[in-house]
Amino acid sequence: MGVAWFEEAEWQRATQRWPDLLDEMPAEHAAYRAAVEAKVKAMQPNLRGARLALVPITIEQIEARAAADGIDPASADARGRVAADRTRAGHGVLWPPGRNDGCWCGSGAKYKRCCGA
Numbered sequence: 001m002g003v004a005w006f007e008e009a010e011w012q013r014a015t016q017r018w019p020d021l022l023d024e025m026p027a028e029h030a031a032y033r034a035a036v037e038a039k040v041k042a043m044q045p046n047l048r049g050a051r052l053a054l055v056p057i058t059i060e061q062i063e064a065r066a067a068a069d070g071i072d073p074a075s076a077d078a079r080g081r082v083a084a085d086r087t088r089a090g091h092g093v094l095w096p097p098g099r100n101d102g103c104w105c106g107s108g109a110k111y112k113r114c115c116g117a
């Protein structure tokens, strides 16, 4: 199962386009990444052993999929559909990474010293 998130520049663009995103998530990207980490951590007990993948998505991907499906690009549904597409296409990073593996956020730091700290 893929969980969508936005890389830093894309998060800034997305929150300008769809300010309601800030109802649930902080604007500042480090705080946003921590909130994504907390969200997947909270989801994990309900997965019955299935692995989550974190997958970065873009506004263009969301708008293309929403237009194709006739749904609101600002909706969580649109983001979820893109996350599923991108995960199926192999763009997701399994969560949690190993403690000494590179962090899912692409910082280049080990997971234990980054979002997994």
Ligand SMILES: [Zn+2]
Pocket: 033, 103, 104, 105, 106, 107, 111, 114, 115, 116
């Ligand atoms: Zn990280």
